[in-house]
Amino acid sequence: MKRFAVFASVAATALLLSGPAVTEKSSDTYKQLDLFGAVFERVRSSYVDKVTDKKLIESAINGMLQSLDPHSSYMDAESFKEMQVQTKGEFGGLGMEVTLDKGVVKVVAPIDDTPAAKAGIQAGDYITHIDGKSVVGWTLKEAVDKLRGPVDTKVTIKVKRGEKDPFDVTLTRAVITVKSVRSRIEGNIGIIRITSFTEQTDMGVREALATFKQKLGDKWQGIVLDLRNNPGGLLDQAISVSDEFLDAGEIVSTRGRDGKVTSRFNAKKGDGAEGKPIVVLINTGSASASEIVAGALQDHRRALVMGTQSFGKGSVQTIVPLGSQGAMRLTTARYYTPSGRSIQAVGVTPDITVEQGKFEAAANGELRRERDLKGALTNPDDKKADESKPGESKPEAKPGEAKPEAKPGEKKDAAPADYQMERALDMLKAIALYEARKAQR
CATH class of the missing domain: 1.10.20 (Histone, subunit A)
Incomplete structure (x- = not known):
């Protein structure tokens, strides 16, 4: 001893x-x-x-x-070392998100323009062997470690797809960049989805904003910043992302053991969204860095926060390297939003609470409305409810008759897959409509 x-x-x-x-x-x-x-x-x-x-x-x-x-x-x-790989957002691998299912590795999704995608690996494929060794009984970490490796090295996986016989695929590992930011355009609204805050996040947000400006121009109505189920990540990236949407003022401050401010971070001049309306979506899976962004934009009244109460992780962890023996992650401070509120164990409260609810459908599959309710009052001014104009057929089929099929390319009336996102888009459309009408006065 x-x-x-x-x-x-x-x-x-x-x-x-x-x-x-x-x-x-x-x-x-x-x-x-x-x-x-x-x-x-x-x-x-x-x-x-x-x-x-x-x-x-x-x-x-x-x-x-x-x-x-x-x-x-x-x-x-x-x-x-693994933590450093994750936060850098780059590693040598095949480019697919995997999980464990039925005792073997299941592909959740291949990442675009990676060895896995180029080799034709599909979502739902099962990987039963890696370099000739069965993965049965392996942990997910063990499987991921075997799939990753030095760039330009090869790995052979056995794939089971549907009812087809298993087949081997040999792939060459490459530098994989984990995309923490994905964006798309819905109508005249830009949507930015941030899944985590890595070293690549702020760059991804700036690229998305540039795309919105280029493609939408003067028609650009606003942004949905989707931070749902984002567990957080790097503090500096949360600050940088917040700064993209703020022209001035404090973003976040941290206070140590004695309650005194240990650091304060302020926005630099320039709003990357050009003052466009912003809706931030959060839920109980939004934590840490996500809450910093949501809290900063909410306090500055730069964005409307919608969704459900966030997770409530308002503490700051410092990574302290211990030479060759690893490192320790130590909580060293609490962070505070610009208004001075601590989110620790409380979370960010949305300006408008929107649960991820589901529509209730009537027995015939139609969305339920007032007229579907038993004993609902009729509308004396609505002739369409009881009769059709001459020469027109009624929109609803008679009992025993089949409903008319939707025309090719026409979407059937159905509940949106993402109710919270739909409400965020509706909010931005309403703001745009209000501003347009106000300008016409």
Whole structure:
């Protein structure tokens, strides 16, 4: 137990050098270290299975950090490296999102313009073998580690697709850029979906804004910023994304142990959205960096926040490298929105609460309306409800008759797949209509 003895001695010496004012505290701390040493030695010598010193020490460190709060933790060298890969948003791999299903690896979706997509890998494919080894019994991490690897190296996977016989596909790994930002245009409204805040996020948002300006021009009516189910990520990226939509003012501040402001981040001049109306969508899966963006835009009244209450993670974690031994993730501050509110354990409250509800359909599959309700009053001014104009057929089929089929290319009346998104789009359309009519006065 020489290594621990040296550690305890050094710790005790450091405590004693801090001065007589803390001698009593130093003594108590030394006793606790002595207790730890006694437990360590007893486990080391008497535990039913042999355990390495490294495992015991790492477990003790992790236990100490995890007892502080849910977000502080220890990462060994391998875990630290994996975290760096994820936040950089680039790694050597095949370019497909995977999960475990029925004991094997299932492809959720291939990423556009990657080796997997170019090789014809499809969503729903099952990967049963990697380089000739069955994946049955593997964890998802083990499978992902085998699929990833140095750029330009090859890997062979066995694919099971539907009822077809399994077949082998050999792919060459390439640098995969994880797209945390996806965008599209609906009518005259730009939609930006951010799934996480990585090193590529702000760049992706700027590219989306440039596309909206180019394609929509003067017809551009607004933006939906979709932060639902976004668990957060890099603080600097949350600040940069917020800055894209703010012309001035504070974005976020952090306060440490004594409650004093430790850092304050302000927006730089220039609004990338050119003042266009913004709706931010959040839900209970929106956390941390997502809440920073939503809170900043809400406090500055730059955006209307819609959806449901966010997660409520208002703490800041600092990654502290520990040489070659990995790193620790330590909670070092709480963050506050521009108005001075802490979101910790509370979350961002939407300006307009919109649940991801479902439409109730009538028995015939039509969307239910007032006239569908039993005993509903008739409208004396609505002749169309009871009769059709001469020469016109009634829109509703008679009992026993089949409903007319939709014309080719015509969509049937159905509930939107994403109710919250539909309401966000409706809000922006309404704002645009109101502004247009106000300008005509």
